[in-house]
Amino acid sequence: MLWSALSLSLGYNATLVTLGSSLLGAAAGMAGTFLYLSNKALISDAISHATLPGLGLAFLMARGFGWDERQLAILLTGSAASAALGLYFVTLLTQKTRLTQDTAIGCVLSVFFAFGVVLLTIIQTVPGGRKAGLESFLLGSTAGMLYSDALLILILSLFTTLLLLVFLRPIKLITFDASYGETLGFSSRRVEILVLFVALAVTVLGMKIVGLILIVALLIIPAVSARFWSEKVDVIFLISAGFGMISGYIGSTISAISPSLPTGPIIVLCSFGVFLTSFIFAPQRGILAVALNHHRFQKTVHLTQGLLLVAQGQSIYEPKTHRLLRRLGYVRADGVATEVGNSMAAKTLLNERRWSHWNKLVRDSDQFDDQTVFSLMDIEKKLTQDQINMIDQGLVQKQQGQV
């Protein structure tokens, strides 16, 4: 059962739903990258909560006009319209008053959501309204999803993905340095609107699958997880899309097997799994790597300082340094250096002298490196043989000068 679901052979509908949520996850991951990098993560929460009144109104209007009120396209259009209105209010409050964005988001979000809940409650009392299943938009459900619904989500997710890819350059530019981007002729306002539009589209499309309460997680968590793995925005963008896609894929698969499990929360928990893995295991930025690097660095500092003391014939007082040197067999228990220890100490001292001469050369020239290199690195691995020969000549001259 699990395998047939994972390999997309659980029937046409289930397959389409899985594809739809995967692609939605990818689109959310991409849009979320830029929300996160421009510190606008919370705006997606405002968008999602502001969809609710539109959803209710669209349902009531469709009924009034005698249309099929459960048509997903109608409901999503209504949701999108009220989310756009909510976004407009957030922007208006931020620009025209002294309110900060998070305050404005808090106000708009709660009022819109309250209005939406009231509408939904009214709808429950309307004959046939209970069957409409509007409450499934809160937490998402793929059970009973129609072929046409899945197709709609699939196509629109693809469209928003393409939109982001086409405008990737201006988006990157404005996210990093909006003022400079303006001077190049890119409109930061238009780029902002584009990113918000994509976030809005993803939110509205995700309502059916993930639900409006949790969609913010799908926009933010993949992006935050991806940040652990790379230092290049293009790569983060793709990784985030991949993470979103995996979460959507696994989450919808699980909920296809056991329809009683809510799709949205499962997808979000999957993405949390991805986050946790990234947080712990990512090279460089993960906590394991950070702890390991710190430990290694500390060891190098103690070793270098200890060996320099040995080279200068001084005693080592720091217990940690002493222990380290003993363990490596550089000093005996009584603190006297071994033969290996002495030769290592001589090496460290030479390394130190070479570095300090190099730093002086760099300082004196207009050549530049304003980050002083400490003697913790092996100079023979950092500089070329020619440079080292030059340093050694300089050191010899200095010694002759002193004599």
Next chain:
Amino acid sequence: MSGITLVSNRGFTLEGQTGQDAPLNIRGMTVSYGQMPAVYSIDLKVKSGSIFGILGPNGAGKSTLLKAAMGILPVVSGQISFFGKPLKEARHQVAYVPQRTSVDWDFPATVYDVVIMGLYPSLGLLRRISKSDKAKVAESLSKVGMQDFSDRQIGQLSGGQQQRVFLARSLVQQADVFLLDEPFAGVDAATESAIMLVLQNLQAEQKTIVVVHHDLSTVTTYFDHLFLINRQSIAYGPVGEVFTKENLTKAYGGKLGSTQLGTIGL
């Protein structure tokens, strides 16, 4: 460009330029935050081929002036032209270097990624980055002495290196006039002289450079023309005429003690 002397409507003597085609020409510009003018009624004509300093105390509106000229901040009133044209038509001739503290350096990008942004207008949305584009980036980086840092993550750069990267990004634009906002703030001495060398080389190529500056001790060696500002124009012209004790006292008021004036040789 003949030596006709003009008198601006604020009464300052302008020399050297008659036409409307000055690299940067500002007339009657006022910019405000709320009801309070940050700069008020500024007239300024930057002489072509000069290294032009904009000098004034903290909060005098130096950066505001530059940002408004570049269209980043809206103006309440006033006209701005570059080479006689509005910014929109002269964009490719103008390069702006923002304060390095204005961006988040933890942004996931390498030095190369940042510098190539200067080529985005010519790259458009989807054109592939060609070998010659990459060569332009490499050339700019080597001009600022950062050729070995192309793949370096920008979060690992020192202040001076960040400033060099921003300068390199403006160099790839191959503009005719460069506007730099406090390029020497918080950078090391080696970077300061390296940047100055780049600017002097640009001047030798007939480019015009406008620099917002705050360090009084280097004014006479760095600039040939000077604009003193404290929300309003204080003085304006060749550095020898403008950089006087009287003008500085007007711009800085009591903030400038006689000892400070002494150390800068006035």
